[in-house]
Amino acid sequence: MKVDVLVAEIGSTTTVVNAFNGIGTGNPAFIGQGQAPTTVLEGDVTIGLRGAIEGLKKNLQADTLIWDDMLATSSAAGGLKMTVHGLVYDMTVRAAKEAALGAGGIIKMITSGRLRRTDLKKVQEIKPNIILVAGGVDYGERDTAIYNMEMILSMGLKIPIIYAGNIENREEVRLLCEEAQNQLYIVENVYPKIDTLVVEPTRKIIQDAFEEHIIHAPGMAKVRDLVKGPIIPTPGAVMEAAKVLKEEIGDLIIFDVGGATTDLHSVTEGSSEINSILISPEPVAKRTVEGDLGVYVNVAHVVEKIGMDNLKKEFPDAEELLKNYKAIPVTDREKQFVERLTREAVLTSLERHAGSLRYFYTASGKKTVAEGKDLTAIQYIIGTGGSLTRLSGNKLILESVKTQVKERELYPTEAARVLIDEDYILSSLGVLSKSYLNDALYLMKKSLRM
Secondary structure (H helix, E strand, O other): OEEEEEEEEEOOOEEEEEEEEOOOOOOOEEEEEEEEEOOOOOOOHHHHHHHHHHHHHHHHOOOOOEEEEEEEEEOOOOOEEEEEEEOOHHHHHHHHHHHHHHHOEEEEEEEEOOOOHHHHHHHHHHOOOEEEEOOOOOOOOOHHHHHHHHHHHHOOOOOOEEEOOOHHHHHHHHHHHHHOOOOEEEOOOOOOOOOOOOOHHHHHHHHHHHHHHHOOOOOHHHHHHHOOOOEEEHHHHHHHHHHHHHHHHOOEEEEEEOOOOEEEEEEOOOOHHHHOOEOOOOOOEEEEEEOOOOOOOOHHHHHHHHOHHHHHHHOOOHHHHHHOOOOOOOOHHHHHHHHHHHHHHHHHHHHHHEOEEEEEEEOOEEEEEEEOEOOOOOOEEEEEHHHHHHOOOHHHHHHHHHHOOOOOEOOOOOOOEEEEOOOOOHHHHHHHHHHOHHHHHHHHHHHOOO
């Protein structure tokens, strides 16, 4: 059987392969999926990839399978560990953090101001795959970023460095890295002037660096030989899907609830009313990662957030359900229990992602300001990930987003429409959009039943 495009999602525990036909015809179709355990620990992820392809062949009832193109997303190397170093936390450091998270980087350390010896020691212990240095608006403060670059290079780690700070430092930074024989990426300043964030150039470079880094995962070099297009981080692929969808259908937020984390991707400029009182800028495309809100690996954290006493009011058998807890619920009772945990993960992640109004008093009276991400202009609330695509109560869970107390919170309104990634392929379509934009858009809308 011949397939136009395969997209492999090589995760830390499971490898999934999605097959698409009709690419370039105006009527593309998702035709099937196969999956198998990821085989990083066996020393070669292609073993798991081949297993997923065999699973796809079985599901398609095909004796043989050939394809024209293969694309991939991956988190099999444990993600791209990063440290971020800037000047002022609320300005350049925060901007750099937004860029890293949006690209799928895993931030292990953030510093503001001059690096201390204890900071350098921690960087050495973390062993990041890439370091991001920012600091200073263009033609503003220069010394901190140069000092931090010198300190980082003094460790001799030979780790690729991204410089996304004051434009006046570029030649100095380039010279320092040339002398240290350290790989350097220079990109546009993430905070070029007050109240302006520019994160997309840095995001692109981080994804490029990820592709170079991911090759070092066991067997990934062989995958690179199979894949014609880019290999991008799985969270970065969801962000790509979100940005493409936003241009087509309007402002949106995507909840991705998994076993270990809950990721939120929002793409919105916000309302003009809130923008007029916003005290610091936010990126149009924003991602937050809640590492304590998984509904399998981190289920204990979610239960703690609810409170066992409160949970028992709804589920008197909560302790028994937790004792026999499975990655995939089987009975109706188990599914109801996971739905409750998923709802908690969704609402808590919303609370952490969204901005709010703040009131204070001056000599001229009460003033209102806004800080954080404004979600009031969101038109679509989308669910993806294992829980939100497979649980029967998924739409009700997302509908609850619109019924929260919103006296100060900048949450989506009742007007927002709930959609589910029914085929669970948004991540694959994010990477597909890099090479086949129109086909990816068509398939996204089809999976969302639009």
